[in-house]
Amino acid sequence: MTSGLEAQLRAVSLRVTRPRLAVLAALRDHPHVDTDTVIRLVRTDLPTVSHQAVYDVLRALTDAGLVRRIQPAGATARYEARVADNHHHVVCRSCGVIADIDCAVGDAPCLTASDDHGFVIDEAEVVYWGTCPDCATERTAQRSASSEGST
Ligand SMILES: [Zn+2]
Numbered sequence: 114m115t116s117g118l119e120a121q122l123r124a125v126s127l128r129v130t131r132p133r134l135a136v137l138a139a140l141r142d143h144p145h146v147d148t149d150t151v152i153r154l155v156r157t158d159l160p161t162v163s164h165q166a167v168y169d170v171l172r173a174l175t176d177a178g179l180v181r182r183i184q185p186a187g188a189t190a191r192y193e194a195r196v197a198d199n200h201h202h203v204v205c206r207s208c209g210v211i212a213d214i215d216c217a218v219g220d221a222p223c224l225t226a227s228d229d230h231g232f233v234i235d236e237a238e239v240v241y242w243g244t245c246p247d248c249a250t251e252r253t254a255q256r257s258a259s260s261e262g263s264t
């Protein structure tokens with residue numbers, strides 16, 4: 114399926130290189146991963162690729178709009194290959210897992226600010242915070258265990 118990725122690179126006038134293809138493929142299969150994880154994933158394909166090469170590729174792909182960089186408060190930067198639909202994210206306060214949430218009102222609705230203060234707005238970032246199902250289950254289990262202990 115790398116042919117689709119090659120076309121993506123050509124569409125933004127980026128030279129097709131193996132590290133670029135590997136990073137795009139890694140992000141397509143593993144959304145919202147941090148730089149260290151990208152390096153680990155890319156190295157399963159290209160064992161000799163350097164940290165710096167992956168950093169450079171991430172920057173080039175982000176600048177070209179093929180990759181979106183998100184950085185929830187207090188978290189390390191994450192990257193994803195799902196771009197241009199202005200989707201939102203929900204972040205678990207406990208474990209930091211991130212999931213995609215489609216825009217509630219359609220395609221990029223939040224760019225229509227109620228008052229833009231004269232700014233030309235090109236991106237809206239909405240982050241929902243909460244507790245993921247796994248952490249919620251764990252918390253409930255802990256709570257019932259401790260209440261059993263106190264009775
Ligand atoms: Zn969690």
Ligand SMILES: [Zn+2]
Nearest residue numbers: 144193195213
């Ligand atoms: Zn996302």
